[in-house]
Amino acid sequence: MLKKLTILMLVVAMLGTFAGCKKAAPVEEMVLKYNVGAEPQYFDPRKATGIPEFTMLLNLFDGLMRYDNQGQIVPSVAESYTVSTDGLVWTFKLKDTKWSNGEPLTAGDFEYAWKTALSPEIASEYSYQLYYIKNGEKYNSGELTNADEVGVKALDDKTLEVTLEAPTPYFTSLLSFTTYLPINKKLDQSNPDWAKSADNYVSNGSFKLTLWDHNHTIEMVNNPNYWDKGKVKLTKIVFSMVEENTTEMLMFENGEIDWGPNPPPAELDRLKAEGKLTVNPYLGTYYYLFNVTKKPFDDIRVRKALMFAIDREAIVKNITKSGELPATAYVPPGVPDATPGSDFRKVGGDFFKAYDPDEAKKLLAEAGYPDGKGFPTFVLLYNTNERHKTIAEAIQRMWKETLGINCTLTNQEWKVYLDNRNNLNYDVARAGWIGDYTDPMTFIDMWVTGGGNNDTGWSNTQYDEYVRIAKSTGDQAARMDAMHKAETILMAEMPIGPIYFYTRPELIKPYIKGYYTSALGYTDFKEAYIEKH
Template sequence: MALSVGFATVLSACSQSATSNQQTQPAPQPSAETSPAPEQAAKPAQVLRANNFSEPTNLNPNAATDIYSNNVLLQVFEGLTRINKEDKPENAIAQDIKVSDDLTTYTFTLRDAKWSNGDPVTANDFDYAWRWVLNSKNGSEYAYMLYYIKNAEKVFKGELPADQLGVKVIDDKTLEVKLENPTPFFLELTAFSTYYPVHSKTAKANPDWYKNAGADFISDGPFKLADWKHKDKIVLEKNENYWDAQSVKLDKIELNMINDTNTELSMFEGGELDMAGAPVSSIPFDAMTALKDKGVLHIKPKAATYWYEFNVDKKPFNNKKIRQAFAYAIDRKSIVQNITQGGELPATAIVPPTMFPENEQGLFKDNDVETAKKLLAEGMKEEGYASIDKMPAITLSYNTDDAQAKIAQAVQDMWSKNLGVSVKLENQEWNVYYDAIRQGNYQVARMGWTGDFNDPINFLEIFKTKGGNNHTNWENKQYMDLLNKSATVQDPAQRKAVLQDAEKIFIDDMPVLPFYFRGSIYTQSEKLKDVVISGMGNAQYKWAYFE
């Protein structure tokens, strides 16, 4: 007998614009006899003004990988499920979900949802989008997110024809999905952007449909893309064809691209923005204490780890001991106490404590300078470097941002003091910077990861193979085998032990240098209500409104 999974769904939306959200100034106070009735009072403008920090790199949901893109996509698209206010998946485009007794076959029945142009959302739109992701020629870096589907990995690698994929369109309103193994978090995956549908007719006719606002940018979420002034501003408007449009309270969202956190905070304090900080930006470190004292700083734990990535193909970081030395020579406690000041936890692991509570203690000793010096000497000997000055010059890269600069400067000083190495700092605007990282044009670079779904595999599978979101070029067969094994282990405790063994291998090889576990830090207008910041650090404006 099949298990029927039904989620109650309560949906609403947000919007913003350059206009103020303050109420209209009242006329001079009339006499009591002529006072207007309460219902005649001016209503606040339902327009949200926020900051997207940077230009999205890609507004094709099946290809996007960065937070600046996903912050937009989360508002304009919707998958079979959506993560609700309680951080649980609930039915979205899927009206009903049935799961087979062996937990490997999902049958999704779609509701009468429409695209922003009025066309019906069909099962074929999901099927087309997922197959596009699994066509390796399209270069989707998140293709591995679909590997839970039967034969998906083999189809992507060309080992099986596309017709062997475990996805079947039964009819316009019914989609059947077979999985490789029972996957308890599958309904969280179907809420993620890589699993979003696209308007298949338009995507087939115009492969560049997602590059600009216009008639071809068709979406199925609570908002639609009204305007996109590249590197300046994105404007979203309420989608009148959204299936739950009656729950959407905001009329417009204006997402600016202000890539300076001090300017962002200044605009917020001047009434030009309604939020500052999370989900895609940060609060300037120097402003933390004052905002805390005013009681207007919000800090929420999230599944996120800040780290530096080593390019293991670039000397001297091709050597494991040298990577370890640079990792051990960091005083994380000092950084979170004196620089970031946002309640971060020092990290000597990559999976956040929200998933592995034990990782609050970590997998190696923080600020272990003596061990770092010993490892550096051993690594230099293995590589034939007679002295520090014989090592290749070292460049630490980070994206242009005051917060990143302060951390990088502190790390530069620690490496100089503790290891005696000279480090050059290099920064670039985000899109240029991220492209260089993806091309492997770096030695050690600032990155990090915010969870896409609430399971530790999300942090570990990034590094399962080279390519995709793994920019380090690191690969380890034993690590890969453990991740594969975890997919077949049904006992939660045993599965956790397998994943923790994999993380130990990863940390021992040190392709990334973990710094701290992050939280969502932000401030917002007291009139703005029901912006939902999830445990993954995403902001859903769907429920938002001004009172």
């Protein structure tokens, strides 16, 4: 999930899709029906971790910066900003904006949100995204206990000063991410449970929350107190929470929803032939996690054997079918390297073959399991989704046929699945990561020791050091070199196994116009509208 540049770099990395150049008379009541797929785990921007939450939160809130409908990062709540000559001190002047309840939004709301996101009490998995701020990591770890030492300060109601640990060229991109969104300080202090229902929910974006029927429906309406409300055309967005892909497709075809982001793999060819499928870019990697604290997955040879036995070409050709690429590395294409116009993936190259059954058999035998003899049956965990199920079934067969080993498949609903991953209550688990911003660091810093998204139990001090180097210098060549070295370690020890690089096949009614779909995984409905049809 963010976080996360010349204009050329941004265009290449974001690969965003803006829909709607032709304008027709809009309908009077514009209600967009979107299947988000799962109940949000958290609806507090400080704690959200998944794409379902991100899409909704980035329509409910505005940060200092945001991506516009051309994929360029622009000021939002910020009126303007300046940066010191050493690149460390950023000073933001804020627009006159309001919360959805009519209260004025202040620089103090940003300061409060960021500092509480760093507090151990909040236990935000994304707190590390704020480590770019001076003393952010020390405060989060408890090394410092005085929040005043964290490098964010409201100089007055309309001025926010941010001091960084090191020059960060992509800081403006980070500022659009959910962990950098503001929180209504007054509300959070008086009602810590404000984000658990629609009753007291307050936001500052183009829409405001009006209904949260848990595990069923979320509704948000046009926010009359939004600073840029003249551009917001939709009356309401209704988010359904249907996890089953085939049901989503039937709802789309029956007119019950306008947008379904998870079409079933078995129907992709038909949907494409009928012109119902839209494929958008997606800056991310689909992979499997190993719990390296459990035997036999504490053995690098076992982890590599399982990954080399996967026929990635077969998966993208026969299952995903939407232009995905077999992943033979971790960081996907579309992320810039040090030289303008260069690509981190092209510079780094491949780390293994897309399918290497002979090497897989050899490694498993070296680990003490020739032809799979003596290898324990294990559980492959995935969150409920037809695509994940189909992929897991295919990989289960590949492991059996190539290595002679057995696994059972277990699916769980989103929140339960995340809890088990976070608590290392699994053997092997499905996972995916979509960049939070357009820099390799959004992928690389996940796997530092104790990182909030490092659900593997893996730790490597040299890897941690390369990440530290990349974060502590403004020299782009040195940063990229350190991150390439970190990725080399990650792929050599393989606590995660990349399977393919994402695209984003979706079902979208042709009368939905004006939206912006980002390669970072979210959809912005600020300027969306519905054509008469």
